[in-house]
Each structure stands twice: as structure tokens, then as C-alpha cells.
Amino acid sequence: MFESIIENLRLGRYGQAMDLANRLQDDELSRLVQEVDSTRARLLFRRLPPKRQRALFFSLDLPNRRRLLAALEPSEAAELALPLPTHEQVRLLEECPRAHSQTLLRRLHPEQRHALRRALEAPANGVTRWMRGLPPLITAGAPGRAACRRLSRSRHGDVLLVVDGKGLYLGLTTGASLAALADEKPVEQGVVDSSWHLRPDDGLRRARRYFKRSGLPALPVLDAQHRVVGVLAAADLRTTRAAGRTRGGQRWLPGRLALASVLFRGLSVK
Template sequence: MEQIIFTLLRQGELDKALAIIKHTVPAETARRLAELEPEDRWTLFRRLGAADARAVFLHLDDEEQAGLMESMGLDEAARFAAHLPLYTLARTHALLPRPFARDLLERLPAEKYQGVRAMLGHHEDTVARVMRGEFLAVQGDIRVEEALQALRDNPLLTDDTGSVLFVIDSGGRYQGYVRLSTLLRAPADERVHRIMQPANGRVTTDDDKVEAARLLQRTNLPVLPVVDAQGVMVGILRFDDAMDVLEEDTSEDVYKKAGVGDLIHATEVVRSEKLTAGGIGYPVKVRLLFLMVTLAGGLMVGGLIDHFEETLAAVIALAVFIPLVMDMGGNVGTQSTTIFARGLALGHIHLGQFFRKHLLRELKVGLSMGILIGLLAGTVAWLWQGAPNGIPELGVVVGVALFFAVTTASVLGFLLPWVMLKLGVDHAPGADPFITTIKDFTGLAVYFLMAGWLIGVA
């Protein structure tokens, strides 16, 4: 679907592309926009109606929201931001260029400006930075009938916020909550404070957001009340926001354990997104660049075979095992790079212990596999092409070449991604082409040199 939209945009069919984008709920529209290049995303977003644009905007990631804000320009962004929730503005603020972010805040209505400034005054790891300021609370001395009417009249009512009614006193201090199901079953003239649950499970604005998210996860509520130092209710932590906090915290821990910090993590996320979504220009450019290495390596291997043409002509049976030597090393290298990438992401590989622990272990694995595969393949080569043709040394040649190819590929599968990571190069599309080139050339060089030495041809 994204490719169809991309094609329509390239053809100037904006209305058709917009029709596809809008023919979904806001969350799906946001997903489709997110998979487009930033300029295409802005081209379609600016053609959405005001209400649709706000609904879609709230479903985009923080980085995508910041990008659209910049694309709008300062004046238009200020008009648009005036209708956004405080928590959205606070999150986006940190991702905008500093002069742009400062000028944008100054153009907001006074009340919204003060609200955003208050949120930004808290540490980024506190509940205040992820809470939402829109909630419904009533005083405990009103009747159930009045509370239900307040729910009906609330323009901000959602499935999450509407299932729980918070209770405050005349000073706005949090007293407890009432579930909507309890409210519906209670007599119409009953006072709310008589059926409310006590004020347990609340958090303050300065509490750690991860701990607050875990508290909400342990409760049976979709939202958690947030109070200030005086106990006045100032916001709510929603379940979906709490899950985002926990996901972010888990990912951060994984990358720290892996030895890659926030900068490398962010870089890897951006690279992965570019390689798997959006336009095809980036993945084609990056992958072709590394495939040129394979192309050059293939030509070098061809030159190597040409150099040993007389050896190959003297012992035709050598040609039978060339694919085996090349393919076995390739498979081992791919296994190693995959294991390295997964271990790095899951925190099982620590870059600080790479040489003395992980690379040494992989060398032992490669040596073990090389010995076993070399013995097995060498025996088969001796029985198949060696003994029948009067060249028993062929088994030794194949066995030693495979031992060298497997061991080399295994070590390179760990070493090259590590080097690329240190150099800041994307190792996802880049490691295998280098491994293929190096192990093919060295493996075949050993193969032909061993053949020339043992079989007695040159």
C-alpha cells in the first residue's frame, strides 16, 4: 500500500494518495504516514482537515511529530500546537531545534504556555513529563445522578478516562475514585463519597515514571491519578502511556547491557527504519555499496582460479569441491553475524569483554566446527574422488581447506560487525559481503596451494 501511495505522489496524484491515506481510522492513517519519507509525509499531512490532522498527529511518534512541526513553519506550528495536549507539546519540545522550540512556546496562548513550562520544569524521568492534564474529577458531596451527568457532558471522555471517576475535595485534593460500573448501579440520590474507593495507588508529579508505570501495571485501573506536593490532583497516567514508558525502559536497559548507549541505539533504530520502511532509495544505496565489495571480491576470486588454472586442469577433481569450500564458509559466516547481532541486541554480548570473552569463545567454536567438518568432508572427498582416481591426497586438501574456511568465517562473523560498530558503519547490510569476499579468497587460496603442494602440481 505504501508503494502505491509513493507512486501516486511521484505522479502528482495527491488527491488519490490522500484518499487512500484518509480511508482509515486515525491510528492507521498515522502508521501509513510514518512509513513515508518526511517530505511526502508533510505533503499529505498538510492536506488533512484540522480535526483529522490533530487526531492523526497524536498517533505519530514523538520524532515524527517534531518533524511535522518543523515542516509547518513557526507561525502555523504555533496555531496547530494551541490545540494539542500539554503532554504532547512537552514531549515534542525536547526534539525540536532549540531556537524553534523557544519561539514556538512563546507563541502559545498564556495558559498553555504556562502549562508546558511547568511540565518542562520537571526532570525528564518523572511522572510529570508523561502525565496527561485532561481528566474528570468531581467533589464527593454531589449525588450519583450529577456525577453521571458530568460524565455525559465531558468533551474529553474516552474509554480509558471515562471508566473511572476521580473524587476530590473543595480544594482539589485527591480523595479516591469510583468505577463507572459502580456509579451506574448506585441509587441516583446517593452521595459519591459513600461509594468511592479510598485514595490508594496515587503518584506524585516527581515520582519516577518507570516505577509509576509498574504500579499502574499492578493495579486494575486504566489510569492512575497524579497529585502535586500538596495532594492536589493535577493529571493522570494512562495505561498506554505507561506501557510506552516500560517499553522504552526495557529497550534502554537492553542496549546498555549490550554496551551500546543511547546514541548508538538511536542510530540503529533510524537505520533499521530506513532499511525496512519508507522509500527505496536508502536501502538500494546502502546495500549496493556493500554488494560492490562482493562484486570486487568475486572478480578477485575469479582471478585466483585463473591463476591456478594449470593446477585445476591437472586435477579436474579439484573443481568438484570448489562450491563446497565457498558455500560452507559463507553459511558459517552468516550464522556468526546473526548470532552476534542477536546477542548484542539482547544484552548477551558485552563490547567491553569482546576480545577476551566473546571473540575467544567464537574462535573455539570455529576451530571445533572446522575440525569436525574438515574430517567429515575430507573423508568423503577421499572415498568419492580421491582413492578411485589415484589421488588420496585430495581428501587432505579438501579437509584442510574447509577447516581453514570454517574457522576464518566464524571469527570474521564476530570480528567484522564489531569493527563496523566501532567505526559507526551499519553492520546489518555490510558484514556479510566482507566476510564472503575474505573467506572465499583465502579459502580457495589455501585449497589450491595445498593441492599444488600435496598432489605435486603447480
């Protein structure tokens, strides 16, 4: 069927191509978009319903996400990139056209923008460089059913961070723990750990050691006041690469500081 869709696209028979494409399963559609060139990928993508557009985008690997974003209009690209964790936004910004990057920055909440800039300017082997942005939090006292709903909408892995009324970190809970918690029980009764956490200036070596000892799928990153500033998932560490040059004992990815300077210089944001 791939050949028929590609041939119809080549001949400008977009309606016929989409009739066939809409019969594909999500994984098949993802493979198709990766096989065609950027122009045809954009044509296919724009004719999909919004829900399927998002599903397709998040099924692509990082290089193909970059390729698709570069083919779209800046506003379209920003809409897709907004829900991504900070560390993926950083890697997308490196190869997206400048207009796309600045449109994304303008649409971010100030806290997200600050986290993105910190990540761009952070050492390559530091926790801040790889952590995801501020995750969904839930306040102590919320019932278990509310925590389950919050976790189901999270893109930060199978953990939910619990804070007190002042926003201070109390501990984390997991899907398995919440599943065993009665619907009306307060979420803090499902906390499985309150001791393991990282600081923004910690290195990846310490993070790997903490993951090995704790066995947790993710760790919160806390500031000096014990407030959550991000979360680092164990899965994210598998994508880290030692690269760049050394500066002051830290390794830096080439061009990131320059990229941060260029992107933020043209905006009236901090």
C-alpha cells in the same frame, strides 16, 4: 493503492492522490504517512479535513508525530500539539524547530506552561517528569451522566478525578464504575478509591509500587494542599527509560535544563 498515491504525489497530481487517499481507512492512512517523506506527508496532511487530520496525528507514534510537526508551519504544529499530555509535549519539544516550540508555549494556558516547564526541569526518574498535565476534574454532586460525558472527552485514560467545592481531591472513579451508576446519582457514589495518590517529588520506583498494589490504571498527583496537579497513567510508565547523568542523587536527561532555559528565555511568560 499506496504505490498509486505516491506516484501521483511525485508527478504533482495532488487531486488524484487525495481522491485515492480519502478511500483509505485511518490505519492505512497512518501507514501511508509513515512511508512517504516529510514533504509528501505535509501535502497529504494539509489536504485532509480537520477532523481527519487530528485522527491521523494521534494515530502516529511519537517519532512520526515529531517528523510531521517539523514539516508543518509553527501555528499548524502548535494546534496539533496543544491537546497532548505534558510528557508527550516535552518529548516533542526536544526535536521540533525552535519556532514551533515557542509558538506552542505562547498558546498554552499559564498553568499548562508552568507544568511543561516543571517537566522539562524535573529529574528523569521523578513523577513530575512523566505525569500528564492537569486532567479533567468533576465536582462532587454532579450527576453520573455528566461524569460519563466528561470521561468520554478525556485523554487521561479511563479515570475521572472527583474534587470538592474547594478543589480538594476526594477520589477517582472509572468508566466501569460510572457505567454501573444511575444517571441521576451523584458522581461521588461511583468513587472506587480515595487513598492512593502520589506527590510531585515522588520517584518512579514508588509509583510502580503503588500501581502494583492498587491495581488502578492511573493515580492522581497531589500537592501539599491535596489539590490535583497532574495524573500519572500506568501505561506511561512502560515508556520510561533510565537515561542521563546523575546530579545530587537524581538522574537527569541531558540537555533538558538547557532546553527549558532557551525556550523560556525568549518569551515574556513564566
